[in-house]
Amino acid sequence: MSNVNLSRYSFSGNENAAPIEDLASLPAEDKERLVLAGIDVNDRSVSGAFMQLNHAGVHCQTNHEGLDLMDIRTALKKFDGLPQYYWKLLDPDKDEFTRLTREHCNGGYFVRARKGAKISQPVQSCMFIKGHSAGQSIHNIVIVEEGAELHILGGCATAHDAKDTAHLGITEYxxxxxxxxxxxxxHNWGTSTTVRPRSAGIVEAGGEFQNNYILLKPVADLQMYPTMKLQGQGAVARFNSVIVAPTGSHVDCGNRIELNAPDTRGEIISRTLTTGGTIINRGFIGASAAPARGHLECKGLILGGGRIHAIPELDSNQDGVELSHEAAVGKIAQEEIEYLMARGLDEDEAASTIVRGFLNVDIMGLPLPLKKAMDEQISLLETSHAM
Structure with missing residues (x-):
């Protein structure tokens, strides 16, 4: 992980920016950047929406009575500092990024699905950075109470003309x-954006957590390693990732699942593709209770140079656990190209078809409009230097 000089960025200013009542009123170039981060500002079917612009929460609205959604600073005042949740899963002294966010949190959101609420439509959350040398340090808290269901669609992006920016994000689930x-x-960052999310969560008995992560656009330097602890019997956690790193991108990412109760299950599935960038792909599943099951799968394609370093780890001292992993890094197999060419495709078409299949997001269970948008972005790789 490269060193980051945080003094280069401004983490304050304009904290009381004017609210944006209707996100559809954003400039066209901003809306275009947000669409590429999965955020459709014209979508009225969402259960709620939150937007953070640099250092200010500028939009927050809810459409479901079983949903609480507000700026984290509002929540801290309303709920007496959120003593049960705020900084309970992450150590604020973990590194320089957590320390800065602890000392100078300039936003983020609090979202809670109340007991038994089945919230079928996603909640949109958007972290947006504009300007030069802007730094964003936010803290999010997500609570799904007993028997509730919630889908959050988080889009993070920089403006088209943003330069030399940084995003530090704490999230506790x-x-x-x-x-x-x-x-x-x-994520839809930029070629000069440094990103340092820090995330952790717990899942109680019978609970389920699924995390889908998609990065198809350039980023200067990204490092993240979210951790989920399964603390109750029958808890489940799944991580699915699709990551593309073009030349100039450095991505150090991974996921960690701790199976700490009987009958827990964990799964980590990642697909990485480099067209000149560097990807360090980490994965860890550990079991301290039995029976428990876990599977880790990390596969990478190298097209046109670049580097992928896969680091899968399994750890247990328990009888009665089943942990497995499958890892592969390489180029497109020539026999796959030849197979498709024998059926009428030319070489470029065959390669494009294989890449689209490799980066398939079907497993994520995305809402149909979002899946279509992601498929379109993947198809654009065909006309890039990736091919």
Missing amino acids: YVEKGGKLTFTMI
Whole structure:
């Protein structure tokens, strides 16, 4: 991981920016950047929407009575500092990024699905950075109470003309007994953006957590390693990732699942593709209770140079656990190209077809409009230097 000089960035200013009542009023170039992060500002079907612009929460609205959604600073005042949740899963002294966010949090959101609420439509959360040398340090708390269901669609992006920016993001997830949380994160950063998310969560008995992560656009330097602890019997966690790193991108990412109760299950599935950038792909599943099952799968394609370093880890001292992993890094197999060419495709078409299949997002269970948008972005790789 490269060193980051945080003094280069401004983490304050304009904290009381004017609210944006209707996100559809954003400039066209901003809306275009947000669409590529999975955020459709014209979508009125969402259960709620939150937008952070640099250092200010500028939009927050909810459409479901079982949903609480507000700026984290509002929540801290309203709920007496959120003593059960705020900085309970992450150590604020973990590194320089957590320390800065602890000392100078300039936003983020608090979202809670109340007990038994089945919130079928996603909640949109958007972290947007504009300007030069802007730094964003935010803290999010997500709570799914007993028996509730929630899907958050998080889009993070920089403006088209933003330069030399940084995003530091703390997120703490709490999934209570029988709750279900799906968290889909799509990044659309820039070639001069440094990104340091720090995330952790717990899942209680019978709860389910699914995290989908999509990165198809350039980023200067990204490092993240979210951790989920399965603390109750029958809890489940799944991580699905699709990552593309073009020349100039350095991506150090991974996921960690701790199976700390009987009958827990964990799964980490990642697809990485480099067209000149560097990807360090980490994965860890550990079991301290039995029976428990876990599977880790990390596969990478190298097209046109670049580097992929896969680091899968399994760890247990328990009888009665089943942990497995499958890892592969390489180029497109020539026999696959020849197979498709024998059926009428030329070489470029065959390669494009294989890449589209490799980066398939079907497993993520995305809403249909979002899946279509992601498929379109993947198809654009055909006309890039990736091919």
